[in-house]
Amino acid sequence: MVIQKELEQWFFKITDYAEELLQGLTTLTGWPERVLVMQRNWIGKSLGVEVDFPLAEPKPDLPAIRIFTTRQDTIFGATFMSVAPESPLVERLIEGRSQAAAVREFVVRVSRQDKAVRTDADREKEGIFTGAYAVNPFTKARIPIWVANFVLYEYGTGAIMAVPAHDQRDFDFAKQYGIPIKLVIQNPAGSLAEDHLDDAYEEQETAGRLVNSNRFSGLSVPEAKTKIAAFVEEQRLGRRTVNYRLRDWGLSRQRYWGTPIPMIYCRACGVVPVPERDLPVELPKDVPFTGKGSSPLAQVEGFVQAACPKCHGPARRETDTMDTFVDSSWYFLRYCSPQADRQPVDPAASDYWMAVDQYIGGIEHAVLHLLYARFFTKVIRDLGLTKADEPFLNLLTQGMVTKETYRCATHGWLLPGDLLGSEGEGWRCATCQGVAQKGRVEKMSKSKKNVVDPERLIDTFGADTARLFSLFAAPPEKDLEWSDSGVEGASRFLNRVWRLLGDLAGTLSAERGTLNQREAEPVAPQVLEIRRLTHRTIKKVTDDIERDFQFNTAIAALMEFVNGLYKFAAERHADRPGNPAPGEAAAFGEAAEALVLLLAPFAPHVAEELWEVLGRAPSVAQQPWPPYDPALVASERLTIPIQVNGKLRSKVEVPADSTEEHVLAMAKQDAKISEWLQGKPTRKVIYVEKKLVNFVV
RNA sequence: GCGAGAGUGGCGGAACUGGCAGACGCGCGAGACUUAGGAUCUCGUGGGAAACCGUGGGGGUUCAAGUCCCCCCUCUCGCACCA
Numbered sequence: 001m002v003i004q005k006e007l008e009q010w011f012f013k014i015t016d017y018a019e020e021l022l023q024g025l026t027t028l029t030g031w032p033e034r035v036l037v038m039q040r041n042w043i044g045k046s047l048g049v050e051v052d053f054p055l056a057e058p059k060p061d062l063p064a065i066r067i068f069t070t071r072q073d074t075i076f077g078a079t080f081m082s083v084a085p086e087s088p089l090v091e092r093l094i095e096g097r098s099q100a101a102a103v104r105e106f107v108v109r110v111s112r113q114d115k116a117v118r119t120d121a122d123r124e125k126e127g128i129f130t131g132a133y134a135v136n137p138f139t140k141a142r143i144p145i146w147v148a149n150f151v152l153y154e155y156g157t158g159a160i161m162a163v164p165a166h167d168q169r170d171f172d173f174a175k176q177y178g179i180p181i182k183l184v185i186q187n188p189a190g191s192l193a194e195d196h197l198d199d200a201y202e203e204q205e206t207a208g209r210l211v212n213s214n215r216f217s218g219l220s221v222p223e224a225k226t227k228i229a230a231f232v233e234e235q236r237l238g239r240r241t242v243n244y245r246l247r248d249w250g251l252s253r254q255r256y257w258g259t260p261i262p263m264i265y266c267r268a269c270g271v272v273p274v275p276e277r278d279l280p281v282e283l284p285k286d287v288p289f290t291g292k293g294s295s296p297l298a299q300v301e302g303f304v305q306a307a308c309p310k311c312h313g314p315a316r317r318e319t320d321t322m323d324t325f326v327d328s329s330w331y332f333l334r335y336c337s338p339q340a341d342r343q344p345v346d347p348a349a350s351d352y353w354m355a356v357d358q359y360i361g362g363i364e365h366a367v368l369h370l371l372y373a374r375f376f377t378k379v380i381r382d383l384g385l386t387k388a389d390e391p392f393l394n395l396l397t398q399g400m401v402t403k404e405t406y407r408c409a410t411h412g413w414l415l416p417g418d419l420l421g422s423e424g425e426g427w428r429c430a431t432c433q434g435v436a437q438k439g440r441v442e443k444m445s446k447s448k449k450n451v452v453d454p455e456r457l458i459d460t461f462g463a464d465t466a467r468l469f470s471l472f473a474a475p476p477e478k479d480l481e482w483s484d485s486g487v488e489g490a491s492r493f494l495n496r497v498w499r500l501l502g503d504l505a506g507t508l509s510a511e512r513g514t515l516n517q518r519e520a521e522p523v524a525p526q527v528l529e530i531r532r533l534t535h536r537t538i539k540k541v542t543d544d545i546e547r548d549f550q551f552n553t554a555i556a557a558l559m560e561f562v563n564g565l566y567k568f569a570a571e572r573h574a575d576r577p578g579n580p581a582p583g584e585a586a587a588f589g590e591a592a593e594a595l596v597l598l599l600a601p602f603a604p605h606v607a608e609e610l611w612e613v614l615g616r617a618p619s620v621a622q623q624p625w626p627p628y629d630p631a632l633v634a635s636e637r638l639t640i641p642i643q644v645n646g647k648l649r650s651k652v653e654v655p656a657d658s659t660e661e662h663v664l665a666m667a668k669q670d671a672k673i674s675e676w677l678q679g680k681p682t683r684k685v686i687y688v689e690k691k692l693v694n695f696v697v
Numbered sequence: 698g699c700g701a702g703a704g705u706g707g708c709g710g711a712a713c714u715g716g717c718a719g720a721c722g723c724g725c726g727a728g729a730c731u732u733a734g735g736a737u738c739u740c741g742u743g744g745g746a747a748a749c750c751g752u753g754g755g756g757g758u759u760c761a762a763g764u765c766c767c768c769c770c771u772c773u774c775g776c777a778c779c780a
Contacts, residue, residue, distance in 0.1 A: 034701045034775075041700070041776055048780080069780055082780090125778080155779045162780085168698095169778055245779055366775080472722070473709060479773095481709065489722050492737095499737090543713090553711065556721035563721090570739095641717040646761045648717055686760050692716050696760050 009252035030394030044245025051238035056133035068156030073224035077184035084153035171200035258321030266308035359392035399479035405439035464603035535632035
């Protein structure tokens with residue numbers, strides 16, 4: 001059973017930074033849009049006004065109820081007010097009234113409800129009349145004050161003006177309790193009738209006009225918002241206000257693992273912070289975990305008992321620990337100067353290292369961790385310990401690993417090892433032989449049992465295969481669907497690389513170095529082709545890694561490279577057994593080295609061994625990234641697609657430096673093309689250099 | 698409901714600024730080598746007999762659209778009584 005208790009807790013005043021945390025988002029150009037949106041929503045800034053609604057029977061210390069609204073344009077339609085059940089106003093409003101007992105009972109019932117139930121959007125709207133009335137300051141009408149379950153005590157002022165005609169929640173509530181509805185905005189068609197409304201008219205963007213609103217009638221919604229807000233201030237009824245959805249960060253946890261909150265409670269002096277010389281407060285080692293009651297630390301008398309730093313009398317320590325998000329909010333700053341012992345961050349070191357150029361994490365941290373880390377950075381900056389305004393310049397939110405699920409009617413979710421059968425013949429449960437249903441692809445989890453055993457994976461295929469597959473299966477920001485046959489494919493590729501280099505290694509060493517003399521002698525065409533492939537691959541892999549970590553296409557390029565090298569090797573054996581063209585072995589040598597270097601980030605262990613196979617000194621990890629020769633990246637000959645009326649009809653091969661005239665001439669000579677062009681006047685010829693020709697006939 | 702992202706072969710995914718759609722891998726098919734193959738190698742593999750048709754659907758711009766514009770559908774994620 002879960003019981004709600006009120007606890008006294010510690011908070012960080014993150015709300016002081018709400019505006020800066022919001023504004024800072026515009027500078028985070030290296031962050032994914034959806035993370036920015038989530039943070040913007042989380043901060044939830046809204047502009048509105050606070051207005052005092054005088055009580056019909058004012059009390060000396062409570063003359064009015066203050067509300068917050070963003071829809072001041074509808075204020076003439078406010079026909080009642082609602083107050084949050086938790087609000088202390090409730091008690092003040094009902095005191096001495098006949099309704100008091102019933103209202104108290106309602107408040108108790110609502111506050112007992114589970115928070116999850118209460119915050120459910122479909123929750124039924126419920127309320128109770130307090131017996132008290134207020135005066136709408138614009139219409140001077142006497143309006144009843146209700147307690148309503150949907151009004152949030154934590155947001156705004158904990159009390160609202162209710163405009164049933166233009167707010168769906170108020171509309172539902174008014175309908176339920178028979179409260180009058182007053183129309184104050186008419187739609188452009190003029191079709192809204194106060195007594196026949198099916199729903200609240202909440203539209204603000206279209207050209208609705210104010211009605212029944214005195215001197216403000218006829219204005220559009222935006223005009224009315226501005227004018228009424230100004231009027232409220234002129235008349236001293238209230239003021240323009242900014243509200244944030246963001247709440248202060250409650251950091252107290254009734255757990256052991258976490259940083260102790262360095263506070264001491266003294267009967268005489270109150271709450272006293274632990275003085276700096278006594279920091280850090282360390283967690284005691286010997287703690288009983290009973291699993292019940294309060295914080296584990298509260299059980300440790302030796303920890304709890306302390307002397308008051310002020311009066312040195314007996315006092316008690318805070319026994320709650322901090323939310324572990326506190327630690328992850330500034331570790332990157334601490335990493336800049338882990339040895340600094342006088343302060344948490346050495347400003348010089350922080351200025352050198354910060355901000356973090358590239359941050360990688362799961363999307364689940366979009367709001368909490370990434371907002372808290374931004375908050376801490378700003379606080380630490382304001383303490384003068386760093387100049388960074390923002391901690392992370394570029395953010396990559398990598399996807400989750402997913403896998404299909406299997407379920408047996410009697411045994412529930414099944415581990416891959418508890419499955420019999422195959423995709424074709426269907427799946428069965430290994431325990432009961434019953435039918436196993438293949439379910440959705442979901443995030444790997446222990447509960448759904450759609451997991452792979454890393455031990456077995458590594459025993460069978462090795463860590464390189466697992467890594468290579470993970471990087472190849474999807475771009476990093478997308479979810480990765482685990483596939484056993486895909487893993488086999490990755491393993492097959494590494495084996496192909498292994499065999500290729502093993503075959504080549506023997507013949508390579510003899511001719512190393514001849515590449516350097518390539519200017520001196522004519523180069524055989526196949527040598528040039530091998531070298532072109534090599535340099536094009538280096539460029540492709542380099543570009544793909546630098547362009548948003550597109551490891552999947554980088555690995556695809558390596559696979560193409562290997563396929564190409566096999567082809568060249570096979571041709572060599574077929575055409576010129578034992579008789580290589582000048583420089584051919586050297587070109588293969590260059591290719592082999594590049595292959596190993598490019599493969600190293602994706603399959604470091606295999607690459608390290610291959611580096612040795614090539615007879616090079618360890619370690620491949622110490623080698624510079626291979627450069628490419630731009631001259632070798634460009635092809636010598638191009639295949640130009642030829643279209644007629646935008647449809648592909650043929651292709652011609654031309655030297656890369658061909659002029660437009662030459663390409664067009666070649667195209668017209670092409671047998672298929674000349675057939676298509678025959679007898680029809682060519683109206684237009686589109687020529688895109690090195691790309692394509694299109695005849696419009 | 699609001700916001701963001703995405704829809705491409707049997708599957709995972711390529712296609713950067715409009716210019717050969719389907720790279721690469723899986724799967725599948727055929728063949729080779731084999732006592733054997735769930736190893737390896739080679740070839741093929743969007744649909745269609747073909748003309749042609751094909752990037753969720755429908756319009757549009759353009760010589761040319763997966764890519765740009767308009768409308769619609771579906772899915773995933775986030776927020777959700779925030780006044």
